[in-house]
Amino acid sequence: AHGHVGLAALLSFMLRDCILFRHAPDPMLLVHHVASTVAILYVMFRPVPAFRFVVLTLPMTELGSLVYATWVLGRASRRLYKYAMSLSNIGFLVCGTISYSRQDTQVWYMTLLYTICIGLCCGRHCVMITELQRGRGALAVPAPG
Numbered sequence: 744a745h746g747h748v749g750l751a752a753l754l755s756f757m758l759r760d761c762i763l764f765r766h767a768p769d770p771m772l773l774v775h776h777v778a779s780t781v782a783i784l785y786v787m788f789r790p791v792p793a794f795r796f797v798v799l800t801l802p803m804t805e806l807g808s809l810v811y812a813t814w815v816l817g818r819a820s821r822r823l824y825k826y827a828m829s830l831s832n833i834g835f836l837v838c839g840t841i842s843y844s845r846q847d848t849q850v851w852y853m854t855l856l857y858t859i860c861i862g863l864c865c866g867r868h869c870v871m872i873t874e875l876q877r878g879r880g881a882l883a884v885p886a887p888g
Contacts, residue, residue: 746798747787753801754783775866782859785852792845792853796838800860803838807831807867815880828871832864839864 757780764772786797810827813819819827839860846853874881 746794749798749801750783750787753805754780754787757783771866771870775863778859778863782856782863785856789852791842791856792847793838793842796841796845800835800838803831803834804863807835811867811870811874814874817879821875825871825875828867832867835860836864 757776760772761776785791786794791797807828807830810819810824810831814824839857843853843857843860
């Protein structure tokens with residue numbers, strides 16, 4: 744039940760972001776939020792192998808998001824951003840892989856979830872590389888206001 748509370752909280756953050764940033768649409772952020780929302784809904788309402796590993800991804804991925812926001816605001820060093828985001832992505836991918844490999848029988852939605860996991864990891868890593876090359880906040884969506 745605790746894992747579902749964390750998933751519900753993350754889902755509410757995804758929906759909140761879509762409302763807050765509706766006036767400054769960013770296709771990459773929209774894809775990220777739609778993919779995350781689809782994944783969260785499947786995990787909440789379908790049987791998922793190694794559910795605890797999936798729930799473990801929540802703090803790992805949110806740590807990466809926190810460090811990204813801290814980087815954009817100028818409060819995180821280049822080194823902290825690079826290593827924390829990389830570890831966040833690696834942890835996310837490892838937990839997703841464990842959950843995917845623990846299936847007794849192959850089900851289509853687990854393939855979808857694993858594909859979303861890989862896509863989000865790749866997208867987050869590409870954003871990190873671009874941010875580090877172009878400079879702080881190069882891809883950040885402006886705050887609503």
